[in-house]
Amino acid sequence: MSVVVRIPTPLRRMTNGKDKVEVESTVLGELVDKLNAEFPGFKDRLVDEEGELRYFVNIYLNGEDVRFMDGLGTATSDGDEISIVPAVAGGF
Amino acid sequence: MAFINGLKCRECGREYSAEPLNVCEFCFGPLEVVYDYATISEVVSQDSIAKGPLSIWRYKDLLPAQGDDPVDIMAGYTPLIKAKGLGKQLGLNNLYIKNDSVNPSFSFKDRVVSVAATKALEFGYETIACASTGNLACSVAAHCARAGVRAVVFIPSNLERGKIVGAAIYNPILVSVDGTYDQVNRLCSELADDYPWAFVNINMRPYYAEGSKTLGYEVAEQLDWRLPDHVVVPSASGAMFTKIWKGFNELACLGLLDGVESSSFGVDQNTVHHPAVKTKMHMQQAEGCSPIATAWSNKQSQVIPVxxxxxxxxxxxxxxxxxxxxxxxxxxxxxxAYAVPESEIVNGIKLLAETEGIFTETAGGVTVSGLKKLAESGAIKSDELTVVYITGNGLKTIEAVEEVVDPLDIKPSMRSFEEMFQGAK
Known part of the structure; x- marks a missing residue:
């Protein structure tokens, strides 16, 4: 169940410059834990002390905001693409 | 030159040099410009501003890009009009309209884009891009035409025709995305990681957003260096709203308001509140997209996306x-903060047009309807000095008000006219 994760610039230092990482996972929370095992400290950047997605981080599963799905409990499956995108952009 | 020291994360306080960067690497919080106010206070005065050009660049000392040769299509210095007709309708005797619908590309976005485009050229970019709900695309394309650089503008495909044509006419690369604005914005955030472009509202955002402070400066200057008791402002991301407030407080802290002593900016330039700034800030959103107004009415400290x-x-x-x-x-x-019912938006557009002769887009309809509510509820008293910001032009959203077209159809004869005119009177 391989999922492709797109890494935004602010996190690429942690992934040794990689802009994409493949992870085996069935649930988003598990995916974040696995990324953290590979890149220590990764989870803290995305998840707050209460275990919730940080306010300024958006995660999209195949282009859909996981906040409108099951958050970190959202199921993932083979071939899915995850994007981690800073929330502070756009607008007026 | 711009009097800035760098960028600082609004959440965790980490500092960065003045680069094309919008989020903190550590907490993803927004980066804000840090100004050298000590130097600014030595060079800026009411007189220095008065001697400047009739555009936002009269406030160049307070902006984060060099103002000596900016990308300038004469954004800003728009009229502040005493609104006698609308005021009479609403029972407000001291109402003014800041008519920003008459900017060169017909919305307030020219203010922010002029700053962002100038900064982008300072950084050496040759392509300027944006994610837009329409007005921004028009403005970015116009400023790029002026600067002679490439524009790549991304819009949701369901936009009003006036905004699409209003952007396309400047010959940008226009990318129409089958999705919502938030999806366009997400796509552009990802593209900004991989393309060496200045996205005005992504990697240029700390500089870009500062352009809206001029909406605060101008109103103060046009009121002879006083601040209004109330301002009524439309809001989407909330950025312009916060920058108007910041502009008022900068003027106060720098001693540029009449009768107000200058004061320190304190430890956090972005949250400073000078005691002389007593303006009440009223935000208007449309009910169909009112996450900030909803959070406010539910007393939530966080805003839940919709x-x-x-x-x-x-x-x-x-x-x-x-x-x-x-x-x-x-x-x-x-x-x-108020969520204006969708059914009131067109009424707001018509009310402004029929009482003041100003044709605004749907966002302005939201603002005027919100103002009406504030007046009716007594939140704004009849003699209080109130400024309502009209930020976009009605010709961009004519689809919303097509119903007003109901002409007297006649033959080219006196008789035909008189028959129809008698019936219409």
Whole structure:
């Protein structure tokens, strides 16, 4: 169940410059834990002390905001693409 | 030259040099410009501003880009009009309209884009891009035409025709995305990681957003260096709303308001509140996309994103980046936030047109309807000095008001005219 994760610039230092990482996972929370095992400290950047997605981080599963799905409990499956995108952009 | 020291994360306080960067690497918080106010206070005065050009660049010392040779299509210095007709309708004797619909590309976006485009050229970019709900695309394309650089503008495909044509005419690369604004914005955030482009509202955002401070400066200057008791402002991401407030407080701290002593900016330039700034900040959103107004009325400190469904497409940002900061401004200023019913938007457009001769887009309809509510509820008293910001032009959203077209159809004869005219009287 391989999922492709797109890494935004602010996190690429942690992934040794990689802009994409493949992870085996069935649930988003598990995916974040696995990324953290590979890149220590990764989870803290995305998840707050209460275990919730940080306010300024958006995660999209195949282009859909996981906040409108099951958050970190959202199921993932083979071939899915995850994007981690800073929330502070756009607008007026 | 610009009097800035760098960038600073609004959340964790980490500092960065002045680069094309919008988020903190550590906490993803927004980066804000840090000014050298000590130097600014030595060079800026009411007189220095008065001697400047009739555009936002009269405030160049207070902006984060060099102002000696800016990308300038004469954004800003728009009229502040005493609104006698609308005021009479609403029982407000001291009402003014800041008519920003008459900017060169017909919205307030020219203010922010002029700053962002100037900064982008300073950084050496050759392509300027944006994610847009329409007005921004028009402005970016216009400024790029002026600067002679490439524009790549991304818009949701369901935009009003006036905004699409209004951007395309300047010959940018126009990318029409089958999705919502928030999806366009997400796509552009990802593209900004991989393309060496200046995205005005992504990697240029700290500089870009500062352009809206001029909406505060101009109103103060046009009121002879006084601040209004109330301002009524439309809001999507909340950024413009917070920057108007910041502009008022900068003027106060720098001693540029009449009768106000200058004071320190304190430890946090972005949250400074000078005691002389008593303006109440009233935010208006459309009910179909009102995440900030909803958070305010539910007393939430966080803003929960929504999926927009509103006639006011220029305000249809479901995930407002500056929402939490806008709520803090409402709190500090003892202002308010209101979600205007969708059914009131067109009424607001018509009310402004019929009482003041100003044709605004749907966002302006939201603002005027919100103002009406504030007046009716007594939140704004009849003699209080009130400024309502009209930020976009009605010709961009004519689809919303097509119903007003109901002419007297006649033959080219006196008799035909008189018959129809008698019936219509």
């Amino acid at each position: 999926q927009p469904d509103s006639l006011a497409k220029s305000l249809a940002i479901g995930n407002p980046a500056d929402g939490i900061y806008a709520i803090k401004v409402i709190e500090k200023s003892e202002g308010s």
